[in-house]
Amino acid sequence: MSGLESVPSAYLSIGFLTVVGIIMPLTNFLITWVVRPKVDPARPHITRSYLLEGYERDHSLYPRRLTTFECGSEPVGEAMIQFHFQYYWYAIIFLVFDVAFMFLVLGGMVTADATTEGGTTTVAEAESALLTLGLFFAIMSLGVWYVFRKRGRIYI
Numbered sequence: 001m002s003g004l005e006s007v008p009s010a011y012l013s014i015g016f017l018t019v020v021g022i023i024m025p026l027t028n029f030l031i032t033w034v035v036r037p038k039v040d041p042a043r044p045h046i047t048r049s050y051l052l053e054g055y056e057r058d059h060s061l062y063p064r065r066l067t068t069f070e071c072g073s074e075p076v077g078e079a080m081i082q083f084h085f086q087y088y089w090y091a092i093i094f095l096v097f098d099v100a101f102m103f104l105v106l107g108g109m110v111t112a113d114a115t116t117e118g119g120t121t122t123v124a125e126a127e128s129a130l131l132t133l134g135l136f137f138a139i140m141s142l143g144v145w146y147v148f149r150k151r152g153r154i155y156i
Contacts, residue, residue, distance in 0.1 A: 093144055100140050107133035 037047040037057065049055040107129050114126035 089147060093147065096140055096144070100137055103133055103136060 035049075035051055037049045037055070040046045040048050045058060045060040047057050110129045111126045114123050
């Protein structure tokens with residue numbers, strides 16, 4: 001901190017951003033709930049807009065409305081496809097290494113701050129941070145090695 005702001009003001013800004021982050025989606029949901037056309041309970045195939053007077057749409061005129069539609073062509077085969085869980089491991093491993101890379105970049109920034117003149121971090125703190133990050137990356141690498149060692153024998 002630069003000394004110009006205090007701890008309560010920092011918490012106040014975080015609280016303000018949290019409230020704004022909650023209010024914005026709720027406002028969007030409320031506006032779309034008011035504006036969107038509603039289904040008439042007496043005639044379920046007709047939607048009416050209470051905001052635009054006289055706007056009605058009869059959906060029974062569209063016989064293909066309940067069919068699946070894929071990029072302008074008729075679907076071929078079943079829509080239900082069984083995916084094996086192993087394909088998700090690639091995504092999980094990518095996310096793990098993505099998080100690890102963010103931590104490694106943070107360690108590099110701490111080390112760069114320690115090596116510059118007038119840096120606020122000491123060399124001992126930078127070495128400690130790099131040792132911790134190296135241990136973190138080694139544990140993650142062991143986990144990935146274990147997953148790849150299974151070679152397709154992971155079934156959940």
